[in-house]
Amino acid sequence: MDITIKVNGAEHKVDVDGDTPLLWVLRDVLGMTGTKFGCGLALCGACTVHVNGVATRSCVTPVESVGNSEVTTIEAIGRTSSGREIQRAWLDLEVVQCGYCQSGQIMSAVALLASNLHPSDSDIDAAMSGNICRCGTYVRIREAIKHAATSSAATG
Amino acid sequence: MLFDRPGGIAADRDNTACAMSRRVFLKTGVAAAGGLMLGFGFPALLGEAAAEAPDSFSPNAFIRIGTDGSVTLTMPYVEMGQGAYTSISMLIAEELEVGMSQVRLEHAPPNEKLYGNPVLGGIQATGNSNAIRAAWGPLRQAGATARVMLIAAAAQRWRVEPSSCHAERGKVVHSASARRIKYGDLAGAAARLPIPEKVALKRPEEFKLIGTPAKRLDAPSKVNGTAVYGIDVRPLGVKIATLAQSPVFGGRLKSVDDTAAKAIKGVRQIVQLDDAVAVVADHMGAAKKGLAALSIEWDNGPNATLSTDDIARDLEKGTLHPGAVAQNVGDVVKAMAAAVSKVDSIYRVPFLAHATMEPMNCTVEVRKDSCEVWVGNQAIARAQATAAKTTGLPLDKVVVHNHLIGGGFGRRLEIDGITRAVQIAMHVEGPVKVVWTREEDIQHDMYRPYFFDRISAGLDRAGMPVAWTHRFAGSSILARWLPPAFNNGLDGDTTDGAIHRLYDLPNVRVEYLRMEPPGIPTAFWRSVGPSHNVFVVESFMDELAAIAKKDPVDYRRVLLEKAPRAKAVLELVAEKANWGQPLPQGSGRGVSTQFVFGTYMAHVAEVEVSKEGGVRVRRVVCALDCGSIVNPDTVRAQVQGAVIFGISAALYGEITLKDGRVEQTNFNTYQVLRMNEAPTIEVHLIQNTEPPGGMGEPGTSAIVPAVTNAIFAATGKRLRKLPVDPAELKHA
Numbered sequence: 001m002d003i004t005i006k007v008n009g010a011e012h013k014v015d016v017d018g019d020t021p022l023l024w025v026l027r028d029v030l031g032m033t034g035t036k037f038g039c040g041l042a043l044c045g046a047c048t049v050h051v052n053g054v055a056t057r058s059c060v061t062p063v064e065s066v067g068n069s070e071v072t073t074i075e076a077i078g079r080t081s082s083g084r085e086i087q088r089a090w091l092d093l094e095v096v097q098c099g100y101c102q103s104g105q106i107m108s109a110v111a112l113l114a115s116n117l118h119p120s121d122s123d124i125d126a127a128m129s130g131n132i133c134r135c136g137t138y139v140r141i142r143e144a145i146k147h148a149a150t151s152s153a154a155t156g
Numbered sequence: 157m158l159f160d161r162p163g164g165i166a167a168d169r170d171n172t173a174c175a176m177s178r179r180v181f182l183k184t185g186v187a188a189a190g191g192l193m194l195g196f197g198f199p200a201l202l203g204e205a206a207a208e209a210p211d212s213f214s215p216n217a218f219i220r221i222g223t224d225g226s227v228t229l230t231m232p233y234v235e236m237g238q239g240a241y242t243s244i245s246m247l248i249a250e251e252l253e254v255g256m257s258q259v260r261l262e263h264a265p266p267n268e269k270l271y272g273n274p275v276l277g278g279i280q281a282t283g284n285s286n287a288i289r290a291a292w293g294p295l296r297q298a299g300a301t302a303r304v305m306l307i308a309a310a311a312q313r314w315r316v317e318p319s320s321c322h323a324e325r326g327k328v329v330h331s332a333s334a335r336r337i338k339y340g341d342l343a344g345a346a347a348r349l350p351i352p353e354k355v356a357l358k359r360p361e362e363f364k365l366i367g368t369p370a371k372r373l374d375a376p377s378k379v380n381g382t383a384v385y386g387i388d389v390r391p392l393g394v395k396i397a398t399l400a401q402s403p404v405f406g407g408r409l410k411s412v413d414d415t416a417a418k419a420i421k422g423v424r425q426i427v428q429l430d431d432a433v434a435v436v437a438d439h440m441g442a443a444k445k446g447l448a449a450l451s452i453e454w455d456n457g458p459n460a461t462l463s464t465d466d467i468a469r470d471l472e473k474g475t476l477h478p479g480a481v482a483q484n485v486g487d488v489v490k491a492m493a494a495a496v497s498k499v500d501s502i503y504r505v506p507f508l509a510h511a512t513m514e515p516m517n518c519t520v521e522v523r524k525d526s527c528e529v530w531v532g533n534q535a536i537a538r539a540q541a542t543a544a545k546t547t548g549l550p551l552d553k554v555v556v557h558n559h560l561i562g563g564g565f566g567r568r569l570e571i572d573g574i575t576r577a578v579q580i581a582m583h584v585e586g587p588v589k590v591v592w593t594r595e596e597d598i599q600h601d602m603y604r605p606y607f608f609d610r611i612s613a614g615l616d617r618a619g620m621p622v623a624w625t626h627r628f629a630g631s632s633i634l635a636r637w638l639p640p641a642f643n644n645g646l647d648g649d650t651t652d653g654a655i656h657r658l659y660d661l662p663n664v665r666v667e668y669l670r671m672e673p674p675g676i677p678t679a680f681w682r683s684v685g686p687s688h689n690v691f692v693v694e695s696f697m698d699e700l701a702a703i704a705k706k707d708p709v710d711y712r713r714v715l716l717e718k719a720p721r722a723k724a725v726l727e728l729v730a731e732k733a734n735w736g737q738p739l740p741q742g743s744g745r746g747v748s749t750q751f752v753f754g755t756y757m758a759h760v761a762e763v764e765v766s767k768e769g770g771v772r773v774r775r776v777v778c779a780l781d782c783g784s785i786v787n788p789d790t791v792r793a794q795v796q797g798a799v800i801f802g803i804s805a806a807l808y809g810e811i812t813l814k815d816g817r818v819e820q821t822n823f824n825t826y827q828v829l830r831m832n833e834a835p836t837i838e839v840h841l842i843q844n845t846e847p848p849g850g851m852g853e854p855g856t857s858a859i860v861p862a863v864t865n866a867i868f869a870a871t872g873k874r875l876r877k878l879p880v881d882p883a884e885l886k887h888a
Binding site: 016017019020021023024025027028029031032033034035036037038039040041043044046073074075077078087090091094095096097098099100101102103106124125126128129130131132133134135136137138139140141142 | 239369371372374375376377378379380381382383384385387388390396420421422438439440441442444445511512513514515560561562563564565591593594789793796797798799800801822823824828829830831832833834836837
């Protein structure tokens with residue numbers, strides 16, 4: 001069955017079962033490996049992408065459920081202003097260690113910032129607690145989100 | 157390519173060898189593509205005698221200065237999040253007088269003879285928090301030597317005294333005549349000069365890079381999705397496989413009905429092995445669906461009824477007998493008999509999984525006469541060796557490509573996953589990427605061992621310890637991983653943190669019994685030996701302070717009179733953490749002090765315990781003295797991360813066996829700390845010019861007792877078994 005999905009502005013036709021998780025379509029069929037596999041059960045957030053701007057765990061999202069929605073992945077998140085701010089904040093505050101979970105962390109953080117320009121600590125907890133980091137970069141992720149919020153506010 | 161033949165630079169012409177210091181050797185030569193090649197060796201801890209014979213010296217790291225001025229360092233350490241690449245580049249750039257952007261690091265290809273890590277006994281591996289510890293001397297020596305040779309080459313060309321020239325920003329400068337030449341134009345000439353007898357290293361006050369917070373070189377690719385981890389490789393035509401291994405360790409595959417699996421779209425092949433079955437497919441989605449559709453029967457084998465309780469009971473019985481003596485000071489028997497009172501405790505720590513964010517994976521293509529492996533691994537030469545052994549191919553027919561590592565923590569010092577992937581690939585045409593599901597990753601890890609500890613102290617009238625005995629039993633990782641490191645029943649890792657190096661105790665006896673559990677493999681886990689010993693020692697020290705009715709910081713301080721660096725971190729942490737200031741009901745502060753991996757560290761944890769027994773760590777303050785600091789920001793990041801890793805273990809970490817099977821499966825049953833549970837973490841560094849200590853691991857072992865001691869302060873409950881059990885802490 002051919003399924004058409006729109007990823008980062010481009011349409012792709014893929015020949016997979018409709019219940020195939022979006023994650024594997026991205027990684028193994030389309031070769032977009034920036035989105036990571038961590039748990040397969042929406043427990044760790046490594047696979048987070050945006051579906052119409054909403055942070056979504058691609059490991060439990062059947063590809064057939066995406067329909068005409070716009071899928072955005074880490075590869076293209078820098079094209080949005082919140083994406084750029086978050087990526088810059090991640091570098092300014094040296095957030096990454098092994099880096100494996102950071103695609104998912106950044107996607108969750110961008111979704112938060114896009115909908116909330118001044119996230120409080122509890123907003124950050126709510127938006128980010130689904131993303132596990134085993135290197136333990138939480139302290140810096142929190143600072144980086146606040147840093148990005150401040151600079152987006154400054155640049156308007 | 158220089159590394160295609162064993163021996164590399166050592167066989168090149170124009171070689172001269174001389175000892176730079178007692179334990180650092182250098183060789184130079186002309187690089188294959190022109191330019192200067194400098195090979196050098198890291199000092200050995202094991203097999204030191206061989207390293208001291210210049211004739212047998214072969215370098216295990218190389219700096220190449222190209223005719224274009226590029227500086228390339230080829231060396232054995234892998235980047236797994238610890239920032240090693242950045243810090244190592246800083247050491248070279250500092251002495252060579254080049255910018256960080258000019259230095260490029262290459263993963264060393266597998267070759268144990270060339271790249272064996274001296275601190276790990278000549279094994280090509282990254283672990284034991286030792287990258288910077290091992291690199292500190294040799295890398296600066298090598299950088300300084302290259303600088304002196306480049307200056308000499310310029311001086312020769314200009315016919316001036318070398319002492320009238322200096323190096324800056326990748327050039328040699330003769331200030332008097334305002335002349336300058338780029339390194340690239342000097343590299344060829346420098347390669348033909350003799351190695352200088354002695355070079356002076358910079359004094360700490362001359363450092364321009366060391367001690368500054370340099371930006372991580374690997375960060376940009378990790379924020380835009382372009383970083384390539386082992387799991388991301390896609391050789392042309394690669395298929396994806398996932399697997400089920402015998403759920404009971406040591407079991408065998410009895411039968412598989414694969415009819416339903418084969419009918420699934422995208423499933424290509426089912427591979428049956430003696431103790432595992434794999435589904436090969438076009439993508440992981442199909443492979444997982446295929447695996448779920450298999451009907452598998454296992455022969456569970458000898459461990460079919462094994463439980464964690466069986467293992468714990470064996471260890472408990474084992475500790476009734478004397479073990480190998482790891483430390484013996486004074487006369488504990490006499491001192492214990494003369495003590496005013498005696499305290500006895502039993503401590504237990506569980507098996508732990510690594511749960512690296514990147515699940516185990518390995519990509520392999522086995523051809524008729526060769527084999528290619530793509531993986532991220534901390535011990536790359538072993539990866540090559542197991543692929544050769546499994547396929548029956550000669551070593552030189554196996555090519556291993558190493559990649560970024562999505563979390564190591566000790567897991568990727570092992571090669572079990574590579575062996576397994578090669579076994580599967582031998583049945584598959586073309587390349588196959590074998591990806592462990594999270595469940596398979598957790599249930600077929602190699603685990604931090606369970607330990608059972610008996611610990612006792614004899615106290616004097618003032619409540620201070622006059623006798624200390626500690627006997628513990630559990631697995632020795634080194635006995636399997638590096639057999640020569642296990643001698644007379646002991647190894648340096650398993651007892652690390654139990655042997656007293658800080659506290660001034662007049663009579664001490666520490667004994668270890670190596671007891672390997674049946675039916676569950678064990679491995680290194682972040683902070684290794686100290687991960688269990690520091691919990692026991694620092695909890696017990698806290699018990700003694702409580703019995704003596706003394707403040708836990710004061711009690712320790714009295715015992716640290718002969719360890720000024722440890723005393724300094726303890727006093728600093730107490731001050732920064734507002735030790736002694738009141739906290740609300742249900743909250744408490746706990747302290748720990750340790751000296752492991754060459755670093756002095758003290759933690760204070762502040763916890764809050766709910767009526768239901770839930771523990772929340774609110775604030776962590778750390779003071780540390782790791783000697784010379786190469787990159788202070790990396791040091792802070794490593795403490796922050798290690799603290800989170802340790803709290804995860806203290807509050808949640810436990811792997812249990814029932815009917816021979818690991819009961820935990822994924823992050824719902826093997827929980828780790830999340831953003832909403834993360835404390836604030838403050839790190840205070842004591843600056844000095846001592847040799848650097850390791851930073852990747854000590855924060856993990858040190859935080860665990862600080863948390864349980866804080867729980868004691870908050871509730872009066874002493875926890876002697878990990879992880880924390882909220883049921884024990886419930887209060888009205």
